[in-house]
Amino acid sequence: xxxxxRQFRDFFVSLKLTVVLLVLSMGLVFAATLDQVNLGxxxxxxxxxxxxxxxxxxxxxxxxxxxxxxxxxxxxxxLVNLVSAHIYRFKRSWRKSGILLxxxxxxxxxxxxxxxxxxxxxxQMALNEGQTKNYSESYRFNELVILDTTDPKFDxxxxxxxxxLTTGSALQHPKLPFRVVTKEYYPNATLSLxxxxxxxxxxxxTAGIGPQITATPQPLTYKQDERNWPVVFVELLGPxxxxxxxLLSPQLPAPQTFDYGGHSWRLALRAERAxxxxxxxxxxFTHDVYLGTDIPKNYSSRLRLTTPDGKDDREVLVYxxxxxxxxxxxxxxxxxxxxxxxxxxxxVVRNPGWLLPYLSxxxxxxxLVVQFGIHLLGFINKRRAVPATPA
Amino acid sequence: xxxxxILLLLVSVTLLSACRQAKVTSYRAPKExxxxxxxxxxxASTNAASAPRPGTPAPPAPGSDxxxxxxxxxxxxxxxxxxxxxxxxxxPGAMRKGSFTVPGPEGDADLSxxxxxxxxxxxxxxxxRWRGQIQLAPLASGDLTTATTRLQxxxxxxxxxxxxxxxxxxxxRIVGAMVPVNGATWFFKLMGxxxxxxxAKPTFLTFLQTVRAPAAP
Numbered sequence: 001x002x003x004x005x006r007q008f009r010d011f012f013v014s015l016k017l018t019v020v021l022l023v024l025s026m027g028l029v030f031a032a033t034l035d036q037v038n039l040g041x042x043x044x045x046x047x048x049x050x051x052x053x054x055x056x057x058x059x060x061x062x063x064x065x066x067x068x069x070x071x072x073x074x075x076x077x078x079l080v081n082l083v084s085a086h087i088y089r090f091k092r093s094w095r096k097s098g099i100l101l102x103x104x105x106x107x108x109x110x111x112x113x114x115x116x117x118x119x120x121x122x123x124q125m126a127l128n129e130g131q132t133k134n135y136s137e138s139y140r141f142n143e144l145v146i147l148d149t150t151d152p153k154f155d156x157x158x159x160x161x162x163x164x165l166t167t168g169s170a171l172q173h174p175k176l177p178f179r180v181v182t183k184e185y186y187p188n189a190t191l192s193l194x195x196x197x198x199x200x201x202x203x204x205x206t207a208g209i210g211p212q213i214t215a216t217p218q219p220l221t222y223k224q225d226e227r228n229w230p231v232v233f234v235e236l237l238g239p240x241x242x243x244x245x246x247l248l249s250p251q252l253p254a255p256q257t258f259d260y261g262g263h264s265w266r267l268a269l270r271a272e273r274a275x276x277x278x279x280x281x282x283x284x285f286t287h288d289v290y291l292g293t294d295i296p297k298n299y300s301s302r303l304r305l306t307t308p309d310g311k312d313d314r315e316v317l318v319y320x321x322x323x324x325x326x327x328x329x330x331x332x333x334x335x336x337x338x339x340x341x342x343x344x345x346x347x348v349v350r351n352p353g354w355l356l357p358y359l360s361x362x363x364x365x366x367x368l369v370v371q372f373g374i375h376l377l378g379f380i381n382k383r384r385a386v387p388a389t390p391a
Numbered sequence: 392x393x394x395x396x397i398l399l400l401l402v403s404v405t406l407l408s409a410c411r412q413a414k415v416t417s418y419r420a421p422k423e424x425x426x427x428x429x430x431x432x433x434x435a436s437t438n439a440a441s442a443p444r445p446g447t448p449a450p451p452a453p454g455s456d457x458x459x460x461x462x463x464x465x466x467x468x469x470x471x472x473x474x475x476x477x478x479x480x481x482x483p484g485a486m487r488k489g490s491f492t493v494p495g496p497e498g499d500a501d502l503s504x505x506x507x508x509x510x511x512x513x514x515x516x517x518x519x520r521w522r523g524q525i526q527l528a529p530l531a532s533g534d535l536t537t538a539t540t541r542l543q544x545x546x547x548x549x550x551x552x553x554x555x556x557x558x559x560x561x562x563x564r565i566v567g568a569m570v571p572v573n574g575a576t577w578f579f580k581l582m583g584x585x586x587x588x589x590x591a592k593p594t595f596l597t598f599l600q601t602v603r604a605p606a607a608p
Binding site for chain 2: 164
């Protein structure tokens with residue numbers, strides 16, 4: 001073993017590292033808990049736990065500085081530390097089989113959390129009775145979509161995640177005969193109609209509905225029951241020059257359309273979509289409340305699941321604690337629109353690592369039982385071995 | 392020198408953290424007819440595919456009730472009205488002109504007052520949009536006369552409708568009125584459980600009598 005490898009091994013096997021990592025983890029959880037007041041649960045998860053470093057932007061700039069190890073880094077190092085300790089430090093014996101089980105369960109928990117963090121997708125699918133959808137929508141992320149709607153059978157979609165829509169950014173996509181330039185982006189804004197009053201700033205928008213609307217930037221909200229409504233002004237630039245600047249917002253109830261280059265186009269800023277290779281139709285939504293209250297007693301959705309190839313065409317019932325699991329996705333009965341009794345909202349989750357936490361809990365419980373059992377047996381045997389003293 | 396490998400490891404992890412980036416995607420999606428509201432607003436639109444076609448089913452509203460979604464409101468001075476005491480005012484949101492909760496025997500109904508420039512696609516498109524919200528089949532243009540009641544009061548021309556969907560376990564009803572004012576169209580929509588809306592209908596009609604046009608400048 002050369003020096004470099006030994007240095008790595010000593011670093012990772014060290015018990016000091018374990019202690020440092022645990023202390024840092026406590027600090028991370030503490031800071032994240034305090035910051036939840038400012039950022040809300042989603043942003044805190046992303047900033048502190050689903051990251052390698054906690055980043056801090058230098059005031060007045062967009063330059064992020066890593067200021068503290070994030071959840072992935074601490075969890076990853078803890079995992080490597082634990083595995084290394086088992087390889088190089090711990091002695092394997094039957095008497096410590098319980099500890100081995102507990103540690104293996106812990107490793108699985110760390111791996112499971114990492115997989116959940118990077119692979120889990122959480123969307124929602126809102127359906128009215130009779131409506132069919134083959135996509136779910138994000139409730140936190142939006143996307144700019146430019147659809148070529150010329151073909152009567154399908155739409156060609158170019159989707160740009162909201163994260164790329166920073167002011168001044170430009171995009172040239174091979175499927176688009178024009179460049180898309182973000183002239184202004186507000187992460188949260190309210191819309192109101194222009195009154196035509198004197199002194200009103202002219203709109204950046206020159207096409208579509210935008211010239212009639214004023215967008216007023218608002219501070220970002222992190223409350224769980226509120227959402228941010230972004231607004232973006234995008235200019236489309238063809239070889240001949242500008243085609244116009246559009247104001248786009250998920251608050252606008254309909255996409256905006258235009259014709260260019262013999263094609264029909266549609267523009268919108270909408271909730272990010274995830275398309276599925278199957279469709280769900282809401283046949284019936286049932287919603288009962290406890291008598292005299294608005295508290296939901298139970299609510300359920302009878303759905304029809306169909307695949308384009310006809311292999312699947314069946315009815316399914318989704319209700320509280322009875323999700324539909326299909327094609328690696330889980331559909332939970334999540335909510336409904338209080339103003340519309342014929343509407344259901346399903347939470348759509350993809351989590352390939354969903355079994356690991358259960359497995360790890362079972363292993364850790366078993367490990368603790370085994371370890372305590374071994375000690376208990378040893379203790380009992382020791383007591384039996386003591387000769388009875390004569391009366 | 393002893394710490395160089397460890398530092399290298401930390402640097403590589405830092406770089407790894409920058410690997411998760413949002414990407415532009417492109418794909419082919421099945422044809423989708425967008426919600427017809429409000430075609431009149433898309434002034435630059437020349438795409439016939441997105442315009443509502445009389446006689447075609449109105450696509451159901453998406454998960455959040457589109458009629459409740461904040462939308463651009465009309466220009467010009469606002470209408471004025473006096474709301475009944477039993478209606479609970481709500482925050483109108485960014486684009487509603489007025490918003491009330493109307494309590495009733497089978498749950499609350501929602502009264503929304505919105506306004507849009509132009510005719511917002513015409514009477515038929517708007518009525519079919521409302522019908523779609525309570526899972527009713529769209530009307531054909533020939534049905535307009537029988538489905539609407541026209542009312543003149545306070546110098547305003549109201550188009551009144553009353554739609555009820557009895558097919559569901561909890562029947563839903565919309566009693567609504569449209570009125571053109573100064574090149575814009577105003578919508579007064581009472582929507583909710585059938586018993587509540589039915590009970591509130593006389594109050595709603597009385598309420599409409601209080602709606603007044605802006606005073607001439």
